[in-house]
Amino acid sequence: MKFERLQYPIKTLPNGDSLNLNAFRLTGSASGPHIHIQSSVHGAEVQGNAVILELMDYLSKNEFRGSITFIPTANPMAINNKSGTFTQGRFNPHSGNNWNRNYQNLEDHTDIFQPKSWIESLKVLEEDKNSIKKKYKEYLKECLNKIKEKLSPTGLSEDIKLNLTLQLLASGADIVLDLHTGPKAARYLYAGEYCEEKVKDLPFPFTIIIPNEFAGAMDEATFMPWVHLSRTLKSLGLENLDPNQFESYTLELGSEEIIDSSLALRDTERILSFFSQRGILRGKFHPTSSFEPQRAGKLSDYKTYYAPIGGLYEFSLKPGELGHKGQTLCKYINFSPLKESEGLQEALPRCSGEIKILENAYVINHNPSAVISEGQTIYQVLEKTWLLN
Numbered sequence: 001m002k003f004e005r006l007q008y009p010i011k012t013l014p015n016g017d018s019l020n021l022n023a024f025r026l027t028g029s030a031s032g033p034h035i036h037i038q039s040s041v042h043g044a045e046v047q048g049n050a051v052i053l054e055l056m057d058y059l060s061k062n063e064f065r066g067s068i069t070f071i072p073t074a075n076p077m078a079i080n081n082k083s084g085t086f087t088q089g090r091f092n093p094h095s096g097n098n099w100n101r102n103y104q105n106l107e108d109h110t111d112i113f114q115p116k117s118w119i120e121s122l123k124v125l126e127e128d129k130n131s132i133k134k135k136y137k138e139y140l141k142e143c144l145n146k147i148k149e150k151l152s153p154t155g156l157s158e159d160i161k162l163n164l165t166l167q168l169l170a171s172g173a174d175i176v177l178d179l180h181t182g183p184k185a186a187r188y189l190y191a192g193e194y195c196e197e198k199v200k201d202l203p204f205p206f207t208i209i210i211p212n213e214f215a216g217a218m219d220e221a222t223f224m225p226w227v228h229l230s231r232t233l234k235s236l237g238l239e240n241l242d243p244n245q246f247e248s249y250t251l252e253l254g255s256e257e258i259i260d261s262s263l264a265l266r267d268t269e270r271i272l273s274f275f276s277q278r279g280i281l282r283g284k285f286h287p288t289s290s291f292e293p294q295r296a297g298k299l300s301d302y303k304t305y306y307a308p309i310g311g312l313y314e315f316s317l318k319p320g321e322l323g324h325k326g327q328t329l330c331k332y333i334n335f336s337p338l339k340e341s342e343g344l345q346e347a348l349p350r351c352s353g354e355i356k357i358l359e360n361a362y363v364i365n366h367n368p369s370a371v372i373s374e375g376q377t378i379y380q381v382l383e384k385t386w387l388l389n
């Protein structure tokens with residue numbers, strides 16, 4: 001096993017100091033796929049760093065194929081940004097942008113990204129799936145470097161620079177795992193429709209199937225070019241050359257602001273089990289116990305409940321629980337109904353209320369704070385799920 005530490009400058013600060021991305025590359029004893037794993041692009045979502053530590057520990061003791069680039073704390077601007085006791089979460093406080101929405105959509109750069117012309121430029125009869133895959137990775141890297149050059153004359157915004165650097169680092173990968181967490185959340189993942197059949201090999205209790213579309217996130221930014229390759233090969237009658245092996249997932253490892261080393265062992269087992277399914281581990285891998293049933297649902301059935309009234313909320317249903325139609329999701333307190341003209345005893349019951357769940361659904365996320373304004377997210381639930389295994 002070969003181990004390398006790599007550093008990529010990401011931002012110089014007004015005092016002259018610099019922020020860097022620190023990457024750790026492990027190369028196995030035999031050839032195999034390249035895997036890109038990053039964590040904490042959202043600064044408060046830290047559990048993935050504990051999982052990276054466990055994965056590196058396992059791979060330092062067990063033989064594997066291929067290579068893995070680990071980028072823990074992949075957003076130094078976010079993780080170093082504290083507000084009181086809390087870590088700045090999903091949004092850059094300077095730009096207001098969500099840190100996981102600034103990746104480049106290659107399709108937006110039609111002057112650079114032209115998969116049809118690229119395929120037509122190959123001597124197709126001399127190609128096989130593996131050579132197409134290798135050359136396409138090189139082509140993606142070349143396109144991203146040209147995009148960087150195109151955007152650079154007036155300077156790169158800090159959001160674009162961070163996301164483009166990560167996207168370039170992932171451009172040579174066969175598998176991308178972007179480690180996040182929810183606010184107060186179950187363990188779940190996002191998988192594109194293109195890999196709906198494959199996701200059962202990644203044993204998470206909940207999977208949200210997202211459309212094959214670009215909406216700014218890392219998983220979409222990395223899988224959409226491969227979806228385009230499949231579509232283009234099909235349109236040219238060259239389906240037989242489609243490598244169809246790329247996979248990219250966003251893994252949500254519980255709740256933000258938490259490092260839990262015992263749960264990290266289980267999270268690591270889920271990922272090692274997936275590696276085992278993909279032939280990356282050379283020896284047999286056995287989890288300490290079998291994994292729970294895996295449920296999937298569509299993004300369109302992933303419903304957000306917004307607070308109908310501002311107040312102080314108590315969350316009744318916990319992440320991972322099945323809520324039954326009509327059951328109490330949460331309760332709130334709001335003192336505004338108290339008026340001098342009314343009797344206190346008569347008005348007090350109106351100072352609290354309940355929100356009920358409208359359909360049977362699994363609770364995926366709830367707000368981590370009890371202090372909520374009208375219109376803020378209280379819960380996210382997944383309706384109409386099915387079993388994957």
Ligand SMILES: [Zn+2]
Nearest residue numbers: 042045180181
């Ligand atoms: Zn996140």
